[in-house]
Amino acid sequence: xxxxxxxxxxxxxxxxxxxxxxxxxxxxxxxxxxxxxxxxxxxxxxxxxxxxxxxxxxxxxxxxxxxxxxxxxxxxxxxxxxxxxxxxxxxxxxxxxxxxxxxxxxxxxxxxxxxxxxxxxxxxxxxxxxxxxxxxxxxxxxxxxxxxxxxxxxxxxxxxxxxxxxxxxxxxxxxxxxxxxxxxxxxxxxxxxxxxxxxxxxxxxxxxxxxxxxxxxxxxxxxxxxxxxxxxxxxxxxxxxxxxxxxxxxxxxxxxxxxxxxxxxxxxxxxxxxxxxxxxxxxxxxxxxxxxxxxxxxxxxxxxxxxxxxxxxxxxxxxxxxxxxxxxxxxxxxxxxxxxxxxxxxxxxxxxxxxxxxxxxxxxxxxxxxxxxxxxxxxxxxxxxxxxxxxxxxxxxxxxxxxxxxxxxxxxxxxxxxxxxxxxxxxxxxxxx
Amino acid sequence: xxxxxxxxxxxxxxxxxxxxxxxxxxxxxxxxxxxxxxxxxxxxxxxxxxxxxxxxxxxxxxxxxxxxxxxxxxxxxxxxxxxxxxxxxxxxxxxxxxxxxxxxxxxxxxxxxxxxxxxxxxxxxxxxxxxxxxxxxxxxxxxxxxxxxxxxxxxxxxxxxxxxxxxxxxxxxxxxxxxxxxxxxxxxxxxxxxxxxxxxxxxxxxxxxxxxxxxxxxxxxxxxxxxxxxxxxxxxxxxxxxxxxxxxxxxxxxxxxxxxxxxxxxxxxxxxxxxxxxxxxxxxxxxxxxxxxxxxxxxxxxxxxxxxxxxxxxxxxxxxxxxxxxxxxxxxxxxxxxx
Numbered sequence: 001x002x003x004x005x006x007x008x009x010x011x012x013x014x015x016x017x018x019x020x021x022x023x024x025x026x027x028x029x030x031x032x033x034x035x036x037x038x039x040x041x042x043x044x045x046x047x048x049x050x051x052x053x054x055x056x057x058x059x060x061x062x063x064x065x066x067x068x069x070x071x072x073x074x075x076x077x078x079x080x081x082x083x084x085x086x087x088x089x090x091x092x093x094x095x096x097x098x099x100x101x102x103x104x105x106x107x108x109x110x111x112x113x114x115x116x117x118x119x120x121x122x123x124x125x126x127x128x129x130x131x132x133x134x135x136x137x138x139x140x141x142x143x144x145x146x147x148x149x150x151x152x153x154x155x156x157x158x159x160x161x162x163x164x165x166x167x168x169x170x171x172x173x174x175x176x177x178x179x180x181x182x183x184x185x186x187x188x189x190x191x192x193x194x195x196x197x198x199x200x201x202x203x204x205x206x207x208x209x210x211x212x213x214x215x216x217x218x219x220x221x222x223x224x225x226x227x228x229x230x231x232x233x234x235x236x237x238x239x240x241x242x243x244x245x246x247x248x249x250x251x252x253x254x255x256x257x258x259x260x261x262x263x264x265x266x267x268x269x270x271x272x273x274x275x276x277x278x279x280x281x282x283x284x285x286x287x288x289x290x291x292x293x294x295x296x297x298x299x300x301x302x303x304x305x306x307x308x309x310x311x312x313x314x315x316x317x318x319x320x321x322x323x324x325x326x327x328x329x330x331x332x333x334x335x336x337x338x339x340x341x342x343x344x345x346x347x348x349x350x351x352x353x354x355x356x357x358x359x360x361x362x363x364x365x366x367x368x369x370x371x372x373x374x375x376x377x378x379x380x381x382x383x384x385x386x387x388x389x390x391x392x393x394x395x396x397x398x399x400x401x402x403x404x405x406x407x408x409x410x411x412x413x414x415x416x417x418x419x420x421x422x423x424x425x426x427x428x429x430x431x432x433x
Numbered sequence: 434x435x436x437x438x439x440x441x442x443x444x445x446x447x448x449x450x451x452x453x454x455x456x457x458x459x460x461x462x463x464x465x466x467x468x469x470x471x472x473x474x475x476x477x478x479x480x481x482x483x484x485x486x487x488x489x490x491x492x493x494x495x496x497x498x499x500x501x502x503x504x505x506x507x508x509x510x511x512x513x514x515x516x517x518x519x520x521x522x523x524x525x526x527x528x529x530x531x532x533x534x535x536x537x538x539x540x541x542x543x544x545x546x547x548x549x550x551x552x553x554x555x556x557x558x559x560x561x562x563x564x565x566x567x568x569x570x571x572x573x574x575x576x577x578x579x580x581x582x583x584x585x586x587x588x589x590x591x592x593x594x595x596x597x598x599x600x601x602x603x604x605x606x607x608x609x610x611x612x613x614x615x616x617x618x619x620x621x622x623x624x625x626x627x628x629x630x631x632x633x634x635x636x637x638x639x640x641x642x643x644x645x646x647x648x649x650x651x652x653x654x655x656x657x658x659x660x661x662x663x664x665x666x667x668x669x670x671x672x673x674x675x676x677x678x679x680x681x682x683x684x685x686x687x688x689x690x691x692x693x694x695x696x697x698x699x700x701x702x703x704x705x706x707x708x709x710x711x712x713x714x715x716x717x718x719x720x721x722x723x724x725x726x727x728x729x730x731x732x733x734x735x736x737x738x739x740x741x742x743x744x745x746x747x748x749x750x751x752x753x754x755x756x757x758x759x760x761x762x763x764x765x766x767x768x769x770x771x772x
Contacts, residue, residue, distance in 0.1 A: 071749070074640060095483050104485045222510060283518060287525035378473055378513045378522075388481050388513070390611055391474030391489075393749045397638030399611055 062087035065094055069394035092398045093405050096389050100382055100405065103225015109153075109217065113228050116150035119143055120235055128420065151224075151232065155215040157208040161201040165193035221299040225380040227409060232299070234368040237306040241367065242360065244307070245314025250344065252319060263315070270312035276373055278305040283377040302374055310367040317363055321356035322348065354428045361421035365414045382406045457529050457661070457668035458720055461502055466510050469495035470528035473513040476634035477744040477752075478534050478554075487511045490743040491532040494553055494659055494676065497729040498530060501675045501721060506732035516585070520545055523662060530672055532659040534628075536586060546663040550673035553658055553736075555756035555765055557651035558590050559629040561636060564644050566623055571650035575600040580613050580622035582606075587627055590653040614638065624648075628655055630744065630752055637749040671719055678726040681708055681768035682735035684759050689734040696727055708771045715771060736766065 016022070020029055033039040062081045067073040073089035081087065093100075102110055123143030126136035145159035172192040177185025209215065224232065251263030270278075282301040290296055325348060333343035353360070375384030386402040389395050461467050471492055472479040479489040492511070500506040514522050514533055523531045524546070534556070535541070537549040560571050560579075568574060571594070581588050583606045595602050605622045607613045614635055617625040625635070629651060636642045659676065661669050682688070685705050687695060692709070699711040706712035710723035719725065733739050737759075744752045758764025 070638060099481070099483070099485060104481070220510075222512065280517075284521040284525075287521065287527060375473075376515060376517070378515045378518045380473065380513060384473055384513075387609065387611065388474035391472070391476050391478075391480035392482065393476055393480075393634070393637070396476045396634060396749075397614060399615060 059086060059088055063090050064088075065090050067091040068095070070397050071394075088401050088404075089398055090401060092389065092395050092401055096385075096395075097405070099389070100226045100385055100402075102228050103380055103385065104223040105219060105225070105228060106217075106223065109219065112150045112153070112216070112219075116147045117231060117235070119150070120147050123147075124239070128424075150216075151219070152221070153216045153218040155205060155209040155213075157205040157212075157214075158202075161205040161208070162197065164204075165196045165201060168196050169193040221297050224299055226382055226385050229299070229374070229379060229381050230368070230371040231413075233303050233306055233371045233374065236303050237310045237367050237371075238364045240307045241310035241314045241363070244311035245318055246349070248311060248315035249318040249322060252315065253322060267312045267315050270308055271316070275306070275309050275370055276376060278309055279373060279377050281305070298379070302377075302379065306367065306371065309370075310363065313363050313366075314360065317356050317359035318352060320359060321352035321354075324355050325351055354425075357421055357425055357428070361417055365417055368413060368417070369410065382409070457665050458502065458671060461529055461668075465503065466508050467495065467499040467502065467530070468510045468512055468528045469498075470514045470519055470522050470531040470533055471495065471511050472533045473515055475534060475631075477630065477748065477750045479511075488743070490554065490739060491534060491659075493733040493739045493743065494532045494679075495530065497679060497732045498672055498675045500732035501678075501725040501729040502671060504722070504728055506728075520547070523547065523660065526662075529668070530659055530661055534657040535660060537656045537658050537660075538586070541660075547660045548663055548666075548669045549658050549660045550669050551658050551676045552656040552765075553676060554630070554656075556628045556630050556655035556657050557756075558587050558626060558653040558655065559632050559651050560624045560626045560648040561617070561632045561645055562624045562648060564646050568624075568648070569646075571648045571652065572598050572600065574602060574624055576602070577623040578603045578605050578621070580605045580607050580616050580625040582610070582613065582627060583608065586653070586655075591626055594650075594652040610635065630750070633752050634750045637751065667720065671721065674719060675726075675729050677768040678708060678729055678771075679736040679739070680759075680766050681771060682726070682730045683737040683766075684761065684768060687730060687735060688738060689731055692727060692730055696724070704771055 017026075020026060032042040062077060062085055064073040064076040064080075064087065067076050067089065068091065070089055070092075073087075073091055077085055077087040077089075098107065098110075102113065105113060119139075120143055122136070123140040126132045126134065127140055145163045149156065149159040169189045169192055173185045173189035176188035248263050248267060251259045252267065254260045254263070279302060282305040283298060286296065286301055329347055329351065330343070333347040338346065372381050372383045375381050375387070378384075380388060383406065386406060389402065390398060469492075471487060471489075474480050475489070475491075477489060478491045479487060482488050487509075495509050495511070496506040499509045512522060512528050514528070514531070519531055519533050519535065520541075522528050531547075532553075534554065536556075537552065541547055542549055560574070562568050562574075574595075579591065579602050581591055581604050588604075591602070591604070605616065607616055610627065610631060613625055613627070616622060617635075618639070625632070627635075629647065632647050636645055636647065639645060659672055661672055681704075682692075685702065685708070687705060687708070695705065696709050696711060699706045699709075703712055707715055708726050710716050710725070710727060714723065716723040716725045722728075734742065740752075740754065740757065741747055744750045746753065754762070754764060756765050758766065760767040
């Protein structure tokens with residue numbers, strides 16, 4: 001009996017995959033041409049991309065960088081690339097980019113806003129990235145006083161005295177709590193610094209300046225403009241709106257009637273009014289409410305309004321995060337015997353904030369972009385400045401180049417914020433998937 | 434600006450502000466700076482140059498006032514204002530003078546409680562159309578689409594003009610002049626209407642200006658002038674006579690080039706001598722130094738020099754003097770005597 005059974009003794013050598021499923025061809029087939037419909041869509045998309053690029057690229061590349069007016073731009077482009085070519089006039093950006101970035105800020109002091117924003121980023125870093133050494137947090141505490149001093153200049157004693165107010169508040173909290181109980185301590189901690197700032201801080205700063213003069217050239221708010229203005233407003237509104245928003249969100253959930261009513265009223269009022277209305281109030285109406293002759297800085301007014309606006313939205317975003325937490329988390333915190341603040345700090349907020357990250361960051365991005373609305377009340381942000389630049393006879397008629405430059409810069413800022421939020425979400429992804 | 438409640442509030446508030454800050458001249462002197470409300474950007478009239486210095490025809494007037502009052506034409510704080518913020522900025526005292534191509538109208542003068550101190554540019558609303566449209570008069574624009582800036586007097590003038598001539602049009606509302614230029618060039622409207630000075634500036638930016646014509650009809654009166662708050666006549670006098678000094682200087686042939694010569698060697702014309710302070714004490718009557726007008730004229734030149742420098746035939750805007758010529762040359766500029 002012939003033994004017909006076949007037993008393979010060695011492994012079949014691995015075969016190369018079919019040529020249609022590897023390499024660039026396989027990738028194309030799998031990702032772009034996997035079905036007739038996808039193939040058609042791919043071709044259509046390629047056609048669209050080609051159409052856009054074939055119109056935009058020549059315009060971007062066949063451009064003039066050296067002209068001193070729009071007319072000269074056109075002549076240069078016609079001379080270099082033939083009559084009838086339309087190209088970008090990037091010369092306007094070359095001549096005016098410093099204005100679009102810094103506004104009317106004195107050019108020999110450009111280092112100050114640069115240093116201030118660098119410092120602000122450095123101060124935010126330990127808050128944003130927990131891997132950094134904790135000692136940097138001291139810098140974060142100092143930045144709110146150093147950054148405005150660098151931007152506006154003046155006597156060094158003003159920020160020192162303002163900072164002293166917080167120290168006084170802390171001291172009042174300690175002393176009064178020990179002497180007259182917790183609630184009195186909290187009230188004293190609120191009242192003492194306000195009294196200090198309203199009446200004594202300026203006198204003290206003036207005295208100290210007289211005794212030990214030290215200051216840098218003051219720069220008026222009118223000189224602020226361009227991206228510097230947007231970043232100043234955006235940075236302050238973003239950093240302040242988160243804590244204020246958290247407080248408002250907690251207040252809205254509070255059992256204390258008055259606190260709850262105030263928070264709900266504030267949030268609903270601010271959310272019910274367009275930002276542009278608040279800006280008009282800041283720039284026009286406040287002038288009438290204040291005694292004549294008072295000079296309440298216009299940028300400060302705008303910053304306050306934008307911050308309030310952002311805080312109201314932030315409060316609702318965070319309330320969404322709070323609402324998403326299961327009831328059990330609150331009860332677990334109670335079961336552990338934690339008091340209200342400890343429960344919020346250790347259990348509720350870390351989870352609620354994590355849930356809210358996408359909403360928080362999109363509020364940030366929205367606030368940053370909303371800063372362009374200040375051009376309507378006559379502040380020269382990048383958009384306002386593009387209008388002023390066009391008002392020069394040389395550059396009248398330049399539109400796309402200026403808007404393109406501004407859009408590119410805004411994109412850089414907003415895209416990095418968005419990437420940071422994705423990083424944060426990945427880092428905080430602790431639950432099982 | 435049509436809301437009566439708002440206007441009422443503005444009026445009350447401006448009364449309060451006006452009464453409280455009466456002595457603007459003293460304020461300016463003690464501050465050492467003139468706060469001048471200007472346009473955020475209008476070709477030929479106000480724009481920041483590459484160094485961040487404001488330049489333009491309206492701006493030059495503020496510099497002249499600063500030179501007359503403070504002796505330094507650079508002692509001006511320019512406050513860019515928009516069409517919406519300009520009147521409150523003036524009424525609330527944020528600015529001392531508004532030189533922002535503002536049309537002198539009855540309601541602004543009377544109801545809003547401002548004092549227009551004169552006219553530094555006589556403008557009027559016109560139309561620009563592509564030559565290919567084949568239109569030679571605005572009355573032939575029946576059924577045309579017209580690009581128009583919303584919320585301005587030009588919108589109302591346009592409606593009046595078409596109603597009077599019993600023809601129809603379709604408005605294309607736009608927000609800024611830059612948008613208007615783009616829309617017009619893209620063919621979104623057959624005609625674009627705004628002040629004639631703006632049309633000239635717009636046409637100058639086109640790749641082929643000769644393909645567009647500005648129609649001969651001027652359908653409105655737009656006397657543009659500087660204004661101050663009601664109730665401070667001393668300050669209004671200072672601004673009014675600074676403007677008059679610039680105009681009179683052109684009439685008498687006093688220019689920034691020959692003014693030093695004329696001051697050093699007074700002429701036999703007493704009017705010029707009084708203007709330049711070498712005779713009489715006109716400056717003291719205003720509360721200013723005797724050479725106030727000399728400083729004002731030296732700041733940028735007389736009216737004609739300023740016109741030529743910023744908006745005249747030698748600039749890309751290329752406006753003719755037209756109504757803005759001296760009365761001796763068929764225009765409307767007529768400075769009262771310096772006596």
